Amino acid sequence: MLILNRKKEESIQIGDDIEIKVVAVEGDQVKIGIEAPRSVDVYRKEIYIKIQEENQEASTASDELINLLKNFKKE
Template sequence: MLVLSRKVGETIWIGEDVEIFISEIKGEQVKIAIRAPRNIEVVRGELRQDISNSNQESVAKSLDLLKITKK
């Protein structure tokens, strides 16, 4: 993992196409802007975890239903 310090107005580039811009810092909250091609998915970490948990629950329910129907 790479850890960088940035100030308001500074940027970070990922490859040739993705730019991260630090737009505001207020206390413990940092606002960032991300400029990336439309084909690159950008998702908040907590949302990605919620989706993963939901998918795991769905698979578990499907497996339970499958076990019931096989009996």
């Protein structure tokens, strides 16, 4: 993990397209702004994990449904 120190109004550049800027520091909270192309999805980590879990559940349910349909055809 790369760890960088930034002050208010300072940025971090990721590649050519993504800029992360420290907008404000208030107590133990840091507000950041992210500029990225619309084609890049940006999520809070906990939301990203939830999406991944739900996608996995949906995929498992789809696999189970396909197996049920295959077994149904055999009968």
